[in-house]
Amino acid sequence: MAASLMKTIGAGVLRAEHAGDTVTLAGWVARRRDHGGVIFIDLRDASGIVQVVLNPEDSPASEEVLHGLRSEYCVQVIGTVRPRPDGTSNEDLPTGDLEVVGELLNVLSPSAPLPFQIDERVDVDESKRLEFRYLDMRRTRMAENLKARSKAIGAMRRVMDRDGFLEVETPTLIASTPEGARDMLVPSRLRPGNFYALPQSPQLFKQLLMIGGVERYYQVAKCYRDEDFRADRQIEFTQLDFEGSFWGQDDVLEVLERIVSEVVMELRGETVEIPLRKMTYAEAMDRFGTDKPDLRFGMEIANLSEVFSDTEFKAFAGVLGADGGVWGINGGKLSLSRSGLDGLVSRAQDLGAKGLVWMVVEEDGTLRSPVAKFLSDEELEGIKTVLCAGTGDTLLIAADDVRVVGKVLGQLRLDIGQPDGNDELAFAFVVDFPVFDVAEDGSLSPAHHPFTNPGDVDVLVNSPEKAVSKAYDLVLNGSELGSGSVRIHDPDVQAKVFEVMGISAQDAESRFGWFLEALRYGTPPHAGFAIGIDRFVSILRDEPNIREIIPFPKTQTGADPLTGSPSRVDEEQLSELGIDIRPEVRARWVEEEDRADGEGAVET
Amino acid sequence: MAASLMKTIGAGVLRAEHAGDTVTLAGWVARRRDHGGVIFIDLRDASGIVQVVLNPEDSPASEEVLHGLRSEYCVQVIGTVRPRPDGTSNEDLPTGDLEVVGELLNVLSPSAPLPFQIDERVDVDESKRLEFRYLDMRRTRMAENLKARSKAIGAMRRVMDRDGFLEVETPTLIASTPEGARDMLVPSRLRPGNFYALPQSPQLFKQLLMIGGVERYYQVAKCYRDEDFRADRQIEFTQLDFEGSFWGQDDVLEVLERIVSEVVMELRGETVEIPLRKMTYAEAMDRFGTDKPDLRFGMEIANLSEVFSDTEFKAFAGVLGADGGVWGINGGKLSLSRSGLDGLVSRAQDLGAKGLVWMVVEEDGTLRSPVAKFLSDEELEGIKTVLCAGTGDTLLIAADDVRVVGKVLGQLRLDIGQPDGNDELAFAFVVDFPVFDVAEDGSLSPAHHPFTNPGDVDVLVNSPEKAVSKAYDLVLNGSELGSGSVRIHDPDVQAKVFEVMGISAQDAESRFGWFLEALRYGTPPHAGFAIGIDRFVSILRDEPNIREIIPFPKTQTGADPLTGSPSRVDEEQLSELGIDIRPEVRARWVEEEDRADGEGAVET
Numbered sequence A, B: 001m002a003a004s005l006m007k008t009i010g011a012g013v014l015r016a017e018h019a020g021d022t023v024t025l026a027g028w029v030a031r032r033r034d035h036g037g038v039i040f041i042d043l044r045d046a047s048g049i050v051q052v053v054l055n056p057e058d059s060p061a062s063e064e065v066l067h068g069l070r071s072e073y074c075v076q077v078i079g080t081v082r083p084r085p086d087g088t089s090n091e092d093l094p095t096g097d098l099e100v101v102g103e104l105l106n107v108l109s110p111s112a113p114l115p116f117q118i119d120e121r122v123d124v125d126e127s128k129r130l131e132f133r134y135l136d137m138r139r140t141r142m143a144e145n146l147k148a149r150s151k152a153i154g155a156m157r158r159v160m161d162r163d164g165f166l167e168v169e170t171p172t173l174i175a176s177t178p179e180g181a182r183d184m185l186v187p188s189r190l191r192p193g194n195f196y197a198l199p200q201s202p203q204l205f206k207q208l209l210m211i212g213g214v215e216r217y218y219q220v221a222k223c224y225r226d227e228d229f230r231a232d233r234q235i236e237f238t239q240l241d242f243e244g245s246f247w248g249q250d251d252v253l254e255v256l257e258r259i260v261s262e263v264v265m266e267l268r269g270e271t272v273e274i275p276l277r278k279m280t281y282a283e284a285m286d287r288f289g290t291d292k293p294d295l296r297f298g299m300e301i302a303n304l305s306e307v308f309s310d311t312e313f314k315a316f317a318g319v320l321g322a323d324g325g326v327w328g329i330n331g332g333k334l335s336l337s338r339s340g341l342d343g344l345v346s347r348a349q350d351l352g353a354k355g356l357v358w359m360v361v362e363e364d365g366t367l368r369s370p371v372a373k374f375l376s377d378e379e380l381e382g383i384k385t386v387l388c389a390g391t392g393d394t395l396l397i398a399a400d401d402v403r404v405v406g407k408v409l410g411q412l413r414l415d416i417g418q419p420d421g422n423d424e425l426a427f428a429f430v431v432d433f434p435v436f437d438v439a440e441d442g443s444l445s446p447a448h449h450p451f452t453n454p455g456d457v458d459v460l461v462n463s464p465e466k467a468v469s470k471a472y473d474l475v476l477n478g479s480e481l482g483s484g485s486v487r488i489h490d491p492d493v494q495a496k497v498f499e500v501m502g503i504s505a506q507d508a509e510s511r512f513g514w515f516l517e518a519l520r521y522g523t524p525p526h527a528g529f530a531i532g533i534d535r536f537v538s539i540l541r542d543e544p545n546i547r548e549i550i551p552f553p554k555t556q557t558g559a560d561p562l563t564g565s566p567s568r569v570d571e572e573q574l575s576e577l578g579i580d581i582r583p584e585v586r587a588r589w590v591e592e593e594d595r596a597d598g599e600g601a602v603e604t
Helices: A063-068 A126-131 A140-162 A203-211 A249-268 A281-288 A338-350 A377-386 A402-417 A457-462 A491-500 A505-519 A533-540 A571-577 A583-603 B063-068 B126-131 B140-162 B203-211 B249-268 B281-288 B338-350 B377-386 B402-417 B457-462 B491-500 B505-518 B533-540 B571-577 B583-603
Strands: A022-035 A038-045 A048-054 A074-083 A098-109 A184-187 A195-198 A216-224 A236-245 A277-280 A324-330 A357-361 A394-401 A427-431 A436-438 A444-446 A471-476 A479-486 A526-532 A579-581 B022-035 B038-045 B048-054 B074-083 B098-109 B184-187 B195-198 B216-224 B236-245 B277-280 B324-330 B357-361 B394-401 B427-431 B436-438 B444-446 B471-476 B479-486 B526-532 B579-581
Touching: A022 A048, A022 A098, A038 A074, A048 A074, A063 A098, A140 A216, A140 A236, A140 A249, A140 A533, A140 B140, A184 B184, A203 A216, A203 A236, A203 A505, A203 A526, A236 A249, A236 A533, A249 A427, A249 A471, A249 A479, A249 A526, A249 A533, A277 A281, A281 A402, A281 A427, A324 A402, A338 A357, A338 A394, A338 A402, A394 A402, A457 A491, A471 A526, A479 A533, A491 A505, A526 A533, A571 A579, A579 A583, B022 B048, B022 B098, B038 B074, B048 B074, B063 B098, B140 B216, B140 B236, B140 B249, B140 B533, B203 B216, B203 B236, B203 B505, B203 B526, B236 B249, B236 B533, B249 B427, B249 B471, B249 B479, B249 B526, B249 B533, B277 B281, B281 B402, B281 B427, B324 B402, B338 B357, B338 B394, B338 B402, B394 B402, B457 B491, B471 B526, B479 B533, B491 B505, B526 B533, B571 B579, B579 B583
Parallel strands: A048 A098, A277 A427, B048 B098, B277 B427
Antiparallel strands: A022 A038, A022 A074, A038 A048, A074 A098, A184 A195, A216 A236, A236 A526, A324 A394, A357 A394, A427 A471, A436 A444, A471 A479, A479 A526, A579 B579, B022 B038, B022 B074, B038 B048, B074 B098, B184 B195, B216 B236, B236 B526, B324 B394, B357 B394, B427 B471, B436 B444, B471 B479, B479 B526
16 A cells, blocks of 8 residues: 555554654554553554554653543554564564554544444444444454455456456446346436336346457446345345357356456465366256255265155155155264254255155164154165165155255255355356256246257257256355356347247347347357356355445345435425326325324323 | 367467468458459458458358358358468558468358448448447447457556555445435335435445545446436446545545556556646636646636736726736637638627637737727737737737636637647646635535535635635546545534535435444545546547447437337336326327327328
């Protein structure tokens, strides 16, 4: 950081070699101690902390000023660096061998009493932290998270630059997109009654850039999605968005490997093993019951249907068929009590299973289980073999439709086996996604946006439920970091996909006719990806939710406790935009106000 | 650019050293010529153009395919690089010494007939270019502009990184800000009837970051302003936004000098002379009649009031006083006809002058002018001396209120003297802006946002019209590139400024009480700046307007001819947001539709 007149060096960068130097520091009073009239300050700034010693007798600063110093006063100190006296070093601080003897102290700004202490060890309610985010940021955790985010984005840009990508800004006031229902809208003042939409992603614009001959595009793009806030979503979020022409899937995955390596090295100093693991969607669902498998541990789902092909146990026999069967996982040495095991059963039921069979391998090799008595010896042996069961292992078995079992055992696997935190990083690509998600009732819904290359068009048309698209995800420790696909570059294929997806030609034309027009002018084959930066950095920083690495996030109700957004606005402004609040909403306001008034009346 | 299976090298990077190499190219057919059955293609991709020779007899591609090739077909060519035969080099192309003998040609995508030719020499209507922006981008001008924009932003980031700035993303769904009336609004779905605003700048958030201890912040920030589109504005625009703590004005200006140097070197390979020129607002107004002087030429405004202190010429004598006087510029050797000179007079009147006196210095040193006969010899000599008039020079003199004269002569100076284009770059800082703009009727309006440090608070309170704030602009060739200021960090000063600006304490509290609260917790002194990237790059690229360097701009009516935004949206969507279109707007729609129907009826 360049020096300024007001501050010649950062507190945290001082080292033994600076001993004897006169320095001008500026920062905040992290701690103040008074030892027999001599004041010790822990002075904190963006670079770290250093101890400052102020003796009212040696310093022109008046005793009154020094004794008036409080936490988080913003101060400037001119002083001399010296080694700390023997035996007083602080090994927890990089500057712990030295201190600054202050000769002059200026209070640049006093601080009001704090709503919470700026101290890692103090637990503060999140809504309080968000309301005073600027104070929360002075704490090491948030300060380090902001730095990590900046560094991660810097690392991504380096890869993009090295690979010859052009950074292009796509517009954020756009026309409503295919997934229009969740678009956030912006009323236009120049054309009252008309609206822009905020982008859910730069998808169509980056495809236009490919049509425009850009060949390599990237952008750190702000995107918007107006949906109910799930635990770990924000209405505005940031993604690294990139696209390349004359590219297939492997070209994208190689770029991703470079990005992942660079970011992990930057943030954690670790080397990522390349190539990353790659598995098909079908394999991920089979083995882990999910398309975002956590590969840090085994406990894979194994198919036991063969073992029970002739079973007389009705609960199992009844499900065997085209989409049904028996599957199990080996939960390892869980040593659960009977009630612990029952807890797993009810968890499975909550997840949609009709039931769950547990078995524990006894010392003598027998399987203890409520259903053991209904199973043949061959079946019991078969279970042990398929699940590689050893003494003390707990086996969990479910029999149902494949989708239900996958969901249930996949989640139980995580409940039981998923490591705390993210010390280990297990990346993987999941490829060959289906074109359609098949619901339990057999109905089809598109698994990706309709610009995804559907692979074999004949299969798509004749057996859409079997069609495999050129779509791929990047997964880390059980979370989806991002997704991408090879895109459709042939307008005839695009028309066919719309048709199969049930989007009429007329509908397609009215919703994105302009894009279909663009496809007609020599569109290159192209492919791309988008990585969610918030999620990626939060995992690397081992934070439990993305709000921790967003400087000013919204709460789960979409509110900002700091600024009070969203809020009501001027009537005049609405009038200029040609819009009005609906009467039923206004009526609710009146009710709320009446109620508030009523409450007030009771209090007085 | 990394190679891919589909394309091993860029067309434009081929050089003599590649002779003999087998290459796989992919790009677009820029031109196709047929010479006795042999086809010559100019193959264009993001890296440039190379000539490809295809002989149907040697190539497995069928004659039909080759002869079917049309402009902008997207093709892949596998072939061998060879030097061109003697005498057939094309010196206009970096690849002009060689050609690629195609052995295989794949048409990746055909192109429909083009709405306009992809050719620099063809002039295309801007609305057509915007409607087919993806084709416009294939033209060298736009392709180079996009690259320049990406490079300029890259250069800015390099400076920020070197100087230890943290890249921080501030939210774009915020609460309505001080300049609220122009905020673009986003209705909230979770809180129907409530609105977010899009930021006009990250001003308050970057100040919060300073309070949060970030010390060095930057962001390439998308900002929004919903105002009538002037010639060179967009509702969404991009700025490099930065802020530093423990900073004064000079710290900001030094960073700006590094940014400007890096960007100009990157885009034009030129060194910028540092330090940049610096002048006060008062000096700029005096000498150039504007706060964004074009310093590429002299022709400064000179004060002639002294010359006329005892004049008997009533038009001049009448204006001499506190705010009035006589000023002139030397327009140089304009050689204008009488009607040309009269044109300047009416231009001056259009600009608000009561009149304009012109004088031409004759061979014999006398001044030819309609008013010469009313002036004394001393006055005529005085004019010549003050304006350094030489033979053939045209002098322009105006007598009026200082503000009027400044505006008139400042603009005439530009009309007459401003160079075409931007071959020369004249940067300058303008500093010491007044806190208030004083209108001709003497009324005061804040010249900057209310968080600008007002300098001496006593002056502010007692003589607000004289108060000079710590605000500064960066100017290039007569355009304002950006502005910044030292901010207020003392809540008492902030309150005082609100008061003087006529913002009541209650109003201030309701509009940004959360920010006033933040100021109370040890706010560091801080200062910052924002550079308009669109404007800066457009000047460096010598483009007449910022739309030329924005990938997908809006027209002057805020519309996007490509996607059709803004547009009407679903009634259901509006209902979910708790808003409705006003009846009068709907009524207008019905009228428009009736009219359209009526027109249709006449046509049938």
